[in-house]
Amino acid sequence: MKRRLCCMKKNISSQAESRVRRQLAEALLFEELLPYEERGEEFILYGKHTYLFTGKRSAWDRIRLDEKGIFVVKKGKKEEADIHDLLKEISGNDEIYSEVAAELEQTVKFTNHTLQLERKHRSTLSYEELEAEIDEGHRYHPCFKSRSGFSLEDSVMYGPEHKSSFALGWLAVRRDQCHLALPCEETAFWKKELGSELYQMLTGKLSALTKDTEKYTLLPVHPWQWENIKYSLLKEALEKKHILWLGEAGPLYRATTSVRTLFCVENPERAHIKLSMNMRNTSSLRTLPVHSVYTAPEVSDWLQNLVNSDPYLKKRMLLLREYAGAVYCPYNRGTEREAEGQLGVIWRESVRAKLQEKQSAAPFTALYSRERDESLFLKDWLTMYGTEEWMMQFIKTAVLPVWHLLAAHGAAVEAHAQNMVLIHENGWPAGVILRDFHESVEYTAEFLANGVLPEFETSNSYYRHAPDGKYYRMANVEALRELVMDTLFVFHLSELSYVLEAEGCMSENRFWNMVSDLIEEHVEYYDLKSRHELLEFDKEKIFAESLLKKRLCGKKEEECRHLVNNPFFSWKKGRQKR
Numbered sequence: 001m002k003r004r005l006c007c008m009k010k011n012i013s014s015q016a017e018s019r020v021r022r023q024l025a026e027a028l029l030f031e032e033l034l035p036y037e038e039r040g041e042e043f044i045l046y047g048k049h050t051y052l053f054t055g056k057r058s059a060w061d062r063i064r065l066d067e068k069g070i071f072v073v074k075k076g077k078k079e080e081a082d083i084h085d086l087l088k089e090i091s092g093n094d095e096i097y098s099e100v101a102a103e104l105e106q107t108v109k110f111t112n113h114t115l116q117l118e119r120k121h122r123s124t125l126s127y128e129e130l131e132a133e134i135d136e137g138h139r140y141h142p143c144f145k146s147r148s149g150f151s152l153e154d155s156v157m158y159g160p161e162h163k164s165s166f167a168l169g170w171l172a173v174r175r176d177q178c179h180l181a182l183p184c185e186e187t188a189f190w191k192k193e194l195g196s197e198l199y200q201m202l203t204g205k206l207s208a209l210t211k212d213t214e215k216y217t218l219l220p221v222h223p224w225q226w227e228n229i230k231y232s233l234l235k236e237a238l239e240k241k242h243i244l245w246l247g248e249a250g251p252l253y254r255a256t257t258s259v260r261t262l263f264c265v266e267n268p269e270r271a272h273i274k275l276s277m278n279m280r281n282t283s284s285l286r287t288l289p290v291h292s293v294y295t296a297p298e299v300s301d302w303l304q305n306l307v308n309s310d311p312y313l314k315k316r317m318l319l320l321r322e323y324a325g326a327v328y329c330p331y332n333r334g335t336e337r338e339a340e341g342q343l344g345v346i347w348r349e350s351v352r353a354k355l356q357e358k359q360s361a362a363p364f365t366a367l368y369s370r371e372r373d374e375s376l377f378l379k380d381w382l383t384m385y386g387t388e389e390w391m392m393q394f395i396k397t398a399v400l401p402v403w404h405l406l407a408a409h410g411a412a413v414e415a416h417a418q419n420m421v422l423i424h425e426n427g428w429p430a431g432v433i434l435r436d437f438h439e440s441v442e443y444t445a446e447f448l449a450n451g452v453l454p455e456f457e458t459s460n461s462y463y464r465h466a467p468d469g470k471y472y473r474m475a476n477v478e479a480l481r482e483l484v485m486d487t488l489f490v491f492h493l494s495e496l497s498y499v500l501e502a503e504g505c506m507s508e509n510r511f512w513n514m515v516s517d518l519i520e521e522h523v524e525y526y527d528l529k530s531r532h533e534l535l536e537f538d539k540e541k542i543f544a545e546s547l548l549k550k551r552l553c554g555k556k557e558e559e560c561r562h563l564v565n566n567p568f569f570s571w572k573k574g575r576q577k578r
Contacts, residue, residue, distance in 0.1 A: 016111035018067040020104055021083050024142035025053055025070055027548040029063045031562055033090045047089035049074055051081055058498050059508045060490045060544070061564040062140075083108075091552055100551060103146035103280065110145040111137070113152060114161050119372050123380055123427070127351050127361040128268050131256040132160045134366045139495050141282045141547050147259065148280040149228060158224050158255055165252035165265045168273070169226045171343065172206045172216040172244040173328055180217060181294040181325040189324065190218060193271070193347065198250050205246045216244065219326055220345050222260065222275040223248060229278060233339040237330065243343075257363065257418060260286045261348070268352040272320070276327075276344040283551035288344035289439065291462055291471070293327035296346050296438035298456035299472070303437060306409045312526065313408075317401040318423070320349045320435035346438060351421055354433060358425055361433065364398075364417040368495040376503055381427035387505045390429070395515055397429040398422060400522050402488060407528045407535065410447035412480035414440030415488040417495075442483050444474045447534070481535045482543050482561075489515075490544045490564065512567040538568040 029036060029043055036045040038057070043065075045051035054069025072081035083104050091097035114135050122133050137144030147155060156162045182189045190199050206213050230238065230245075237243045253262035253273065260277045264270040276288040300321040307313045328343035351361050369377040376382070382390055402415045413419070413434055423431035445453060457463045457473060468475035497511040516538070523532040541563040550560035 015115060016108045017083065019111065020108050020142055020144075021070060021081070021086065022065050022067045023140065023144070024083060024086050024104065024548075025051075025081075026055075026063045026065050027140065027142055028086060028090060029053070029065075030061065030140075031546040031549050033549060033552075049085070049089075051086075052078065058494065058501075059512055059567050060494050062490070062494050062498070064498060090548075093552075096552060099148075100143070100283075103143040103148055103283070106147060106150070107137075107143050107145045109152065110147060110150075110155055110159070113155070114145070117161060121371060122366065122369070123362075123377055127355075127363070127421070128254075128263060130363055130366055131263070132163045132254070134257065134363055134369055135161045136365070136369055138282050139368070140491055143281075143283050143551070146281055146283070150224075150279060154224060158222075159259060160255040160257055163254060165254050166223055167248040167250055167252055168262075168275075169221040169223050169248050170202055170246040170250075171219045171221055171226075172202075172209070172246055173219045173343070174242045175215055175217050177242055177328060177330050178217050178219060179290065179294045179327050179329050181297050183297065183323050186217065193324075194250065201249060202246055206244065209244050209246075210241070217326070218246075219328065219343060220273065220275065221343055222262075222277055224279075225275065225277050225342070229339065229342055233278075233342055237339065242330070243328075257365065258286075263350060269350055271323075271347040272350050274322075274346040274348060276342055278342055283547070287341040288327060288346065290327050290329055290341055290344070292438040293325040293344045293346060295456050295460070295463075296322035296325045298454070299437045299441055302454040302456070303411060303413075303441065306405065306411055310404075310408060312404060313401055316397070316431060317405070318354050318431060318433045319437075320351065320354070320433060322346050322348045322438055325438075348435065351433060355423065359423050359430060360425070362422050362424065364420040364422060364492065367417075367422065368499045370499070376499060376505075381424075382505060384427060387500070390427075391500075391506060391511065391514060392518075394422075394429045395518050398432045399488070399493070399515060400518060401432055402434070402484065403519055404522065404526070404528075406480060406484050407523055407532045408526065409449045410443050410480070412442040412474075412483045413437065414483060415492065417492050419487075420492075440483075441472055442474050442480055443472060444468075444477060444480060447477050447480065447531075449531075477534055478536070478543075481537070485537075485542055486544050491547075509567075513571050516568045516571045538571070539566055540569040542566050 028034065029045065034045055034047045036043055041054055041056055043053040043055060045053065050073040052071045052073065053065050055063060055065035058064050070081050071078045072085050084101065087097065087101055087104065091100060120133060122130060125133055157164050157166065180186065202218060203213065206216060234243060252265045254265050255262055259281060261272050261274045263272050277286040279286045300319065300323060304319055304321055307317055307319060324347040326345050328339065330337050330339055355361060366377050371377065398420065402413065406412050419434060419436045421433035422429060423433060463471050463473065469479065474480060497508045500506045500511060501508045519537065523529050543561040544564045546560040546562050553560070
């Protein structure tokens with residue numbers, strides 16, 4: 001059922017624009033894209049104009065501005081700054097400026113529309129409902145709801161907020177132009193995933209279109225993707241009958257927060273389906289790189305084997321394995337070749353299938369969300385169990401397993417909020433689920449505890465001969481620390497510590513001291529101290545990714561990072577003085 005629009009608030013449009021403007025200004029300061037002075041709670045930014053901001057610096061040097069305190073000085077007069085004032089200061093490329101300006105405008109438009117939707121009180125909702133109801137988007141990136149290429153109608157139909165359901169589109173693709181990574185024989189796989197009735201219907205449609213059915217395999221496609229590329233990127237392939245359209249069919253699906261990943265409405269225990277979409281959201285294009293699709297099952301198997309080999313992790317960490325993939329790999333040059341990565345699918349285990357009786361799940365994005373009345377999503381849970389007790393259990397349940405995987409085994413995961421799910425029992429943390437590994441796992445050969453390289457590297461020259469840092473293999477341990485601390489701490493749990501302090505529940509210092517103490521106790525107990533020290537967990541400054549700069553400048557990823565102060569260093573110094 002779609003969410004209804006509530007009565008239009010007079011200031012909804014300004015709410016949306018104010019938030020986008022604030023996050024743009026915060027990112028500009030945090031990434032030091034222009035020189036500025038910090039005077040207590042005032043920030044003075046120097047560009048073509050002078051800007052005056054009111055706010056504070058929080059943990060990990062994150063900047064938190066007052067939405068009503070963002071001004072520009074023009075011709076000696078102070079006035080409210082707008083989004084384009086700020087963007088013009090930092091974009092020297094007209095093409096990129098136009099693209100980013102459009103993404104920011106789209107974000108305002110879609111946020112404006114989302115704010116008009118009725119919102120339930122969310123802490124008691126099911127996981128699937130939360131994927132739609134937690135609609136705030138990325139708390140740092142200013143293009144948090146850009147969805148480039150989407151119209152408002154597309155967002156209503158295919159965005160998660162409206163809970164619209166739709167069937168998948170189905171293609172038949174020439175077998176010699178499609179790479180399959182399946183866990184079993186192909187026909188058996190399709191019958192298991194689709195059911196015999198749907199499989200027979202699709203193969204029957206294929207038989208009506210060609211006598212050479214054995215030369216084709218099935219491939220699902222997002223309906224939006226099909227409509228947007230069939231007359232352009234797929235035109236040549238369709239004319240040559242390298243691809244055949246079989247129509248929309250099968251059970252209904254609904255978008256999760258990521259938009260391109262879908263869950264089955266009729267049976268949420270069925271696999272989640274991640275489909276390639278030629279859409280940019282939070283500045284990332286949501287297509288599926290060919291290599292990542294056919295390696296996804298091997299990456300998942302490697303991580304699962306590490307978890308299974310470790311008694312501590314086996315009891316505490318669940319993985320949503322990406323167990324199958326299929327991707328269109330055109331071999332011709334020209335238009336067909338440009339379609340590479342535009343048609344692809346990854347099958348991933350569902351959250352619901354991992355839950356035991358009396359267990360529920362919540363996306364980590366929910367944990368620092370506020371309800372429409374400004375109360376915390378966590379309010380009832382913290383009241384029920386006590387803030388100190390709940391946070392202690394949360395860190396043990398969710399943070400320590402991620403660090404253990406890195407320190408004990410040498411595997412770094414991109415542990416940002418969208419990749420983590422909290423298992424709870426009536427609000428009490430009971431486990432953690434990790435997901436989305438096909439593009440976001442890193443290791444370095446020297447730091448792998450068992451000294452054995454993953455099979456996908458040793459068996460695939462694609463990775464074996466690639467330079468360090470291009471895919472999964474990194475050049476040094478620092479890169480692994482950067483991935484985990486950047487995603488888990490700098491851009492993720494910093495949001496939780498900030499709202500806890502703002503709400504008067506727990507100071508940021510107390511939160512991060514608790515994290516530091518529990519990690520130190522953990523590595524001591526599990527005899528991981530020497531490996532932990534190699535990670536330089538409490539180094540004075542660490543690198544954080546410059547997400548806005550990366551979008552604006554189009555520079556290589558390693559250049560788009562900046563140093564931030566590490567609160568674990570301050571805590572270590574404090575302990576040494578005592």
